[in-house]
Amino acid sequence: MRMIFRRFALYALTAWVAITVNFILPRLMPGNPIQNLIGKLQGQVTANEINAIRLSFGGVGSKSGLPHQYWIYLTQLFHGNLGISITLGAPVSSILRESVPWTVGLIGISTIISFGVGTFAGAILGWTRGSRFDSLIPTATFFQAVPYFFLATVMLLVFGSDLHWFPVLGAYSQSVTPGWNWTYILNIIRYAELPVISIVLSSIAGWMLGMRNMMITMIGEDFVLMAVAKGLPRRKVIMHAARNAVLPSIANLSLAIGLVVSGALLVELVFNYPGVGDLLLQAVLNEDYPLIQGIFLVITLTVLAANLIADFIYLALDPRTRTEAAI
């Protein structure tokens, strides 16, 4: 209980840091960001919209002091007001509401597959260490080192536009009508295949190598020898060792999620997937600050929530963490 409370406090603090970074950054830059924004829009916005932009920045440039601005900014945020996107002209929160589910679905499923398969393969690699399977390691390392977006581009080129094995670009075909019907759902899965495979290929090596190393260390332990001495079947012995070896991987899960999300955002970009990654690129290219900040905040909060879930899993699996207040 204590550990969960401490983790929760940490994530709350991190969320607060992210929120505050968003507040401070526009103020560190030379010039008045609101004036810059309005200048860029060149009178395409109504007075109401200008007011909304100003409010979402906490009334920057207004006469009231910084603490008051900060207070306004926090209240706006609490009401879900992330400001208005400059290029799209719509509230940032409603834009994000449409794209976040795609990203969470894509990255969530890829991470689960990658963790599961990678850990399984790592356990086998650790068990059969020194065999010819070890030659997989440099290959896996290579895949780990390839930037996500580059691997995705190559996959898109080879399996999408050259071989036509997978549909490319977008999340579903233009010919199906969105809704709760099987054609639509199957279509989404079909379109997600290649992005998911790219993300899994880029991220699997980390899990695999980590698990292999822990497995090798674990096999030297007495309890494994004991299991063999008792005459347990090999599969059970491997399970015995693997269950203990997997704990550090799960402890690292919450740290790795941030990295995977960062990489996967760019995969969306390559595949024109209608998630947050593609949106982020557009926002960056157009210097759409409210949108960039909104995306940063939403990604951070989602990653923190995922971290908390990973911590719960770790807590459920390792009884030692329930007594030690290890952070």
Add this chain to the structure above:
Amino acid sequence: MKTLRLPRSPKVLLGLGIMTFFIIMTVIGPWLAPDNPSETDFLPNLTPSWHHWLGTTSLGQDIFSQLLVGARATMVVALLAGLVATLLAVTIGVTAGYFGGKTDDGLTLLSNVFLALPGLPLLIVIDSYLPVTSRSNSFVIGIVISLTGWAWGARVLRAQTMSLRNRDFVEAARIIGEKRYRIMFSEIAPNLLPILASSLLFTVLYAIGAYVTLAYIGLTSTSVWNWGTMLYWAQSNNAPLSGEWYWFVPPGICIALVGTGLALLNFGIDEFINPRLRAAGLTSKQRRALGLPRRTRLGLTPVLRPAMAKKVAPAKLVSQ
């Protein structure tokens, strides 16, 4: 100084080879480049030929020259960011681990917050607010990247420092009245070297990825040649879909190779720290030479000792 001998693991040798190649490329690449990478003198969209080893861009620039010139910016920013981040990590991690108490609580909290913040989105937000002049400044970009990349190293170094803090030799130094900073730098720091090296490799790896990604989405100056800007131009001219593989594949492969080299070197450090992994990293031929069982058996994972390792062709590795 004591010299430890490490068996030549093929993985480590491969990693050393790759890194040597790219470091040479970083140093002499821009001089070797046959043409000015920005000059648009040639016919656009040429396929690879004897004159243009990797063809030309849609603006008529020589891609091979871009690759050679781009190596320097990419590697320098990655190394700079890696070094600064490692310096931050050592300062924060060792201080936290050695002093403990309130200092430790504060610094650990700081690094945990930075670990939980997703790095790339944070980088993008900071970078998008930088004035354009700073974006083209490799130094500024390197520093910003290092700010988002130090936390993992600090955490690992703190843990190791804490485990060293109460060992007998540190205790002995304390009892004979050595000063705190002397204990930190002369007694504890040398024992952190392998972990420090591994943390440096990882931060350089992170920095390369971060820098290239920033360049790829157009957040660094598009006129400074690095492997990320090459990918940016290739992507924005639709090179992947029009089959111009020679434009976007070479920079991607280079990035991946540098990353592989760094990771392979890290295997060497892992095997150096953990004797069980060291024995597992040997080839079957080396195992036979040492009289180790060809497939290690349970409960008997052999620990490779320096005396045994001398029998295998030795590669010198200085430590302690």
